[in-house]
Amino acid sequence: MKNIKMIIEYDGSRYLGWQRLGDSDKTIQGKLESVISEMVGSPTEVIGSGRTDAGTHARGQVANFKTNVNMNSSEMHKYINHYLPQDIVVKEIEEVNDRFHSRYNVKGKKYIYYVWNHWIPSPFDRKYSYYYAEKLDIELMNKAARALIGTHDFIGFSSVKKTNKSTTRTIENISIVQEGNMLKFIFIGEGFLYNMIRIIMGTLLEIGSGQKDTSYIDQIFEGKSRSIAGITVPAQGLFLEEVYY
């Protein structure tokens, strides 16, 4: 059987997230599986690197599927993009080693969270960023970010319900890049808990706007409770940028 790896870009605005639900019309995985199953002539599972939430976007989601279909990668690429809706695109496709698994083999991920930081909103960026009008101190947020980097129990920064699984994760880096009124918060790590980046963002914005000081991060680590950290900022600002193998 061929093992086909894809790099996928999507505008998550219309979708309930990556993971297939009953109604395949409203998830990214469901859309891909319905087009690919039609192409190969039999029900085909598409395995993603991980879930993305409802409304979250991707520029570099990775997924794979196995098939015996008699088509080369280029033919599959054209077929899939032809039948996908306009807000989901397969950027790259290639046949890979049989043992490649999109989820089990992940070494790390890069996410970017976009904040539009000006009181005058942008009509063109409104669906792809979080509008935050209050003035932000980038130095303070950088200082808070440094306290988050490394290996920690991030339970206080997560909406995880059950705690029988480990909530320890390693953040390799968080960097903040300013481009005009847009702030890009770039997260690189082995893996992230459910809602972790969006809760970290809510927390960093409270620090950057002066509502909390940088010791807030330690209070959340020590408290180990979701109730202490900042809000879960909206999914529309979040992009899965790249998956590392």
Place this chain on the structure above:
Amino acid sequence: MKNIKMIIEYDGSRYLGWQRLGDSDKTIQGKLESVISEMVGSPTEVIGSGRTDAGTHARGQVANFKTNVNMNSSEMHKYINHYLPQDIVVKEIEEVNDRFHSRYNVKGKKYIYYVWNHWIPSPFDRKYSYYYAEKLDIELMNKAARALIGTHDFIGFSSVKKTNKSTTRTIENISIVQEGNMLKFIFIGEGFLYNMIRIIMGTLLEIGSGQKDTSYIDQIFEGKSRSIAGITVPAQGLFLEEVYY
């Protein structure tokens, strides 16, 4: 009376264009007039620099209105942006000389037409550019563009119906900038006829893709008939970038 000048940005996707129609909910002018009339307490006309078509966007549309309301510019700015829908934003507002008129005083305009030139479309740029998969020769399009610059009768590049008004216009410059897969066609001129930029674009793309050669421009100038030139490309790629006074 105060004369208030505004610089306006809008995502034209949802609208029937700039100019007010019966149903004010579907035009940019109508939306602005309803918010501003409410603010000042009496019906107020908003005069734009000119119309933009249904689906066309703007980063720098200019409009003015006259009022006796007892508010300063900053108060008006906050009020208007608070009540406008998210896809229309007043970027700047200032009180100007009583004689300033957004339409009569126009000296020139800058438009940009965006073409996404790769067979793999972009989910994020799809509403703000024209997807054109065929390979384009930028040098050939530059050569054709140079034949368009200057003062000409552009009747063959317009959907204008009546010809009792002059169809002679002056294009100061057309430049083509490549940014990755995106091509920006930048038009600067005194004024443009109805659909002129979109028809010029359809024509340049036929030349750039090798379907026509650069003498096509002269044929259209000589033929003086809309039927000779290329298609009218979609409005979604067109941005009114700046109005000069």
